[in-house]
Amino acid sequence: MLNAHKTWLLLSSAAVLWPAAANAQGQSQSTPPRLDRSAPGASASPQNPADASEADAAQASNKAGLDDIVVTAQQRNENLQKAALAISVVTGEELLEDGIVGVDTLQKNVPALQVANASTGNFIFIRGVGSFSVSPTSDPAVAFNYDGVYVGRSGSTTGAFYDLERVELLKGPQGTLYGRNATAGAVNILPAQPRLGEFSGYGTASYGNYDAYSVEGAINVAAGDNAGLRFSGIYSQHDGYLRDGTSSDKTLGLRGQLKVELDPKLTIRIAADFAHQGGTGTAATYIGRFAFNPAAGAFAFTPSNLPVSEGLYTPAAQAYRQTGAAGTIAGRFNDPLAFRQYVDSDLYGVAAYIDYETSFGTISVIPAWRHSLRDILSANAGQQIGNTAEADQTSLEIRLVSPTGRTIDYILGGYYFSEDIDDDVHNTSGSxxxxxxxxxxxxxxxxxxxxxxxxxxxxRFTGGARYTSERKNFSSSSRTLQLLCTIPAASGGCPNVALLPYTTSFEGQPVRPAANLATLPIANGGSVRRIDTTATGRFNDSKITYRAAVEFDVAPRSLLYASLETGYRAGGFNPDASFGPEHITAYTIGSKNRFLDNRLQLNIEGFYWKYRDQQLSFLGINSVGAVGLLTSNIGRSVAKGVEVEALAQVTATTRLMANVQYLDSRYTSFTYVTPAPPYTGCATTPAASPTGAPFTVNCAGFPLFNAPKWTVNLAAQQRLVLSDDLALVLDADTQYRSGRYTNFTLTAQDYQGSTWVSNAQASLVVDDGRWSVTAFVRNIENNRYQTFATQVPGSNLYVSINAQPRTYGARLSTRF
Structure with missing residues (x-):
């Protein structure tokens, strides 16, 4: 329920803009319309009026070659080829044509990006750095910014990929302009803005296998020559990609915007959005089980021989589950999963964008509020974990961006972020x-x-700094029930004791000891013990991060740049312990070039990243034996490499693209302790003292997670002109990734070998894009490679999440 200040924000925003729209309508006869370049299909989208003429000139010079793209990654409008930073851009038209509807599908266009999609959220990695957790007690390493507003929870990043101007992926720490916790990079989602004084829009509908259909569109309505309303939305759904019907999705997204130019110097925009995610969410499959052989002092792994398309709920999968050990109950095996997983999440947002041009620069004010309600039952980890959560965030950013072309250009700003989360996690491993x-x-x-x-x-020489203060308060209460075998049967263990069922509350459990550390006996030799814990914590810290860079125009279309930048990710809390902040220092050198009369683009970037006190988030068991999402500082790592991007407009109708990344990454320090022999690919050492933690795990020397040494993207487009108003456009692309680890235990089961994934489509385009009909196929090889693997907590089973299967279909689109 909205409290008073949120209601005031919504009402006051509307009160400001609706009279403004009426005022703009009244001025429509005397004020000439101004071109707004923020609509879909435009190559440039200046938001700072001082930079509009530069963008216009840049676009006019490119009619015979490659288009220029204007980006706002550095809080001002600039040509992508003139932006002296590591950035990849996917335009709104490319997103639509490639069927990209989320961060997980964006990775096919960006070699540095690796995403493991889960029902609880997206695990986003850039060059091997990211997070396996969506826990509210830790922050993501990759910042997600929606329409200029930082989104604190990676579980709140769905339902935004429609009617977009572009997506900007910034690689490496963003220590000045995007300072809060962006140690690995940032994903900027930029919706198409209203076009002033214009009636226009688009619509697209597609249908494919797995009963997949999607309807997307937008309509832009003039509210006078100097105002515009834009409404857009998407509904998409598909049946389950697994045999048990899981890995299904139903997503709804709605967005409304009002933009008013009150005078040539003052522009105000209000934006509101809503998204709902349903279906079962991404799901897993059993790939095997492991067992410790005390005589050999080692683990042995036995494959399940189930196909990766099986899921967890088929009769075969449920039968296999019952061959896995049920935690600490000797001689007892797992029960079948009792409840089907699901996702039911709602996301809301509203923001205002006020831009006022002065002689000393453009002042921008962005107040924003975002709210999420999440209700999830996930079995991705092989056991049932329920989560209901409500997250409420408000933010305010005020910045001043100087006009370009002066001796000294400047950007000054202040930012305030506030977030409150109520989180309820309930799970059972049987024992x-x-x-x-x-x-x-x-x-x-x-x-x-x-x-x-x-x-x-x-x-040019650039220097920047950001001072960030982090204040976090944490409180939690947990009640854990543990099943014990107190009177073993003659055959050993307690094979017939009843396991603890999954319930959404403690009160729903059939056996509940009355007090902490109390134990109740149950039938067949078992007993149930209760452990209550409470924890509170406070984290106060501050950090100065900085950037220093030099850039040199070697030629009119050749840029050479080098930079040093630092990043910081705040510490936080586990239920039983705290963890410290993460730090990165990144060195980058690059060159951006256009040759052959603007028909060939060649960009090269070299990078060297050094992390210390690196955070690792994972599903594990805390000190009281409870399963949960934990975060630890594991040590140090280094990632270095080169990325090369080539784009060629071979003829007016033929375009080729190649993007290659070489990544050499290593953990130089990575240790943790565990109370039992761990199943891991890392070196383990028992403690010398029997009173200490018995095993120390050392994973130094291993590569970072989701960090293939080689990533190669290749693409081609051929346009065949059939008549004056009819053309056939053929597109094909493929991506190669060398082997990589998908989880921190670094076992053979966590390793995914090299993969190829290819896509193709053919579009019949009528009247220069006013209508088009497209047939497409994605993942031609049907390569269902592993994106994430994990041991089932409290059991000896192993599960994996795999990529989507081959999909195909047709799409009809129109623009007006």
Whole structure:
């Protein structure tokens, strides 16, 4: 339920803009319309009026060659080829044509990006750095910014990929302009804005196998020559990709915007959005089980021989589950999964964008509020984990961006982020049931600045810094029930004791000891023990991060740049312990070039990243034996490599693309302790003292997770002109990734070998794009490679999540 200040934000925003729209309508006869380049299909989208003429000139010069793209990654409008930073861009038209509807499908266009999709959220990695957790007690390493607003929870990143201007992927720490916790990079989702004084829009509908259909569209309505309304939405769904019907999805997204140019210097935009995610969410399959052989002092793994398309709920999968050990109950095996997994999440957002042009720069003010309600039952880890959560975040950013072309260009700003999360996690492994309720409160103010000294017409020096303060408060209460075998049967163990069922609350459990550490006996030699824990914590820290860079225009269309930048990710809490902040120092050198009369683009980037106190989030068992999402500081790592991008407009109708990344990554320090012999590919050492933690695990020398050494993207497009108003457009692309590990235990089961994934489509285009009909096929090889694998907590089973299968279908689109 909205509280008073949220209601006030919504009502006051509407109160400001509706009269403004009426005022703009009244001025429509005397004020000429101005071109707005933020609509789909435009190559440039200047938001700073001072930069509009530069964008216009850049676009006019490119009619015979490659288009220029204007980006706002550095808080000002600039040509992508002039932006001295590591960035990849996917335009709104490419997103639509490639069927990209989420961060997980974006990775096919960006070699540096690796995403493991799960029902609880997206595990986003850039060059091997990211997070396996969507826990509210830790923050993602990759910042997700929706329409200029930071989104704190990776589980709140669905339902946004429609009617977009572009997606910007920034690689490496963003220590000044995107300072909060962006140690690995940032994903900027930029919706198409209303076009002033114009009636236009588009619609597209597709249908394919797995009963997949999607309807997407937008309509832009003039509210006078200087105002525009834009409404857009998407509904997509598909049946389950697994035999048991799981890995299904139903997504709804709606967005409304009002943009008003009150005068040539003042522009105001209000945007509101809603998204719902349903279906079962991404699901897993059993791939085998492991067992420890005390005589050999080693583990042995036995494959399940189930296909990766099986799922967890088929009769064969449920039967296999019952061959896995049920935690600490000797001689007892798992029961079948009792409840089918599901996702039921709602996301809301509203923001205002106020831009005022002055002689000393453009002042921008962005107040925003986002809210999420999540209800999930996941079996991705091979056991049932329920989560209901409500997250409420507000933010305010104020910045001043100077006009370009002065001796010193500057960006100055302040940012305030506030987030409150109520989180309820309930799960059972059969031998234990855990119920944890947590409250996390974050307050994070920061100030930042960046100066660029234009030493000559071709040489520039940039320096910037950001001061960030992090204040977090955490409280949790948990009740854990543990099933014990107290009177073993003659055959050994307690093979007939009843396991603890999955329930959404502690009160729903059939056996509940009355007090902490109390034990109740149950039938067949078992007993149930109760463990209550409470925890509170406070984290107060501050950090200054910085950037230093130099850039040199070697030629009119050739840029050489180098930068040093630092990043910081705040510490946080586990239910039983805290963890510290993460730090990165990144060195980058690059060159961006256009040759052959603007028909060939060649960009090269070299990078060297050094992490210390690196955070690792994972599903594990805490000190009281409860299963949960945990985060630890594991040590240090280094990632270095080269990325090369080539784009060629071979003829007016033929375009070729190649993008290659070489990544050499290693953990230079990676240790943790565990109370039992761990199943891991890392070196393990028992403790010398019997009173200490018995096993130390050392994974130094291994590559980072989701970090293939080689990634190669190749694409081609051929346009065949059939008549004056009819053309056939053929597209094909493929991606190669060398082997990589998908989880931190670094076993052979966590390793995915090299993969190829290819896609193709053919489009019949009528009247220069006004209508088009497309046939497409994705993942031609039907390569269902592993994106994530994990041991089932409290059991000896292993599960994996795999990529989508081959999909195909047809799409009809129109623009007006």
């Amino acid at each position: 234990q049931a855990a119920f944890q309720i947590s409250k996390v409160r974050t307050r994070s103010p920061s100030v930042y600045g960046r100066l660029t000294f234009n030493a000559t017409d071709t040489l």
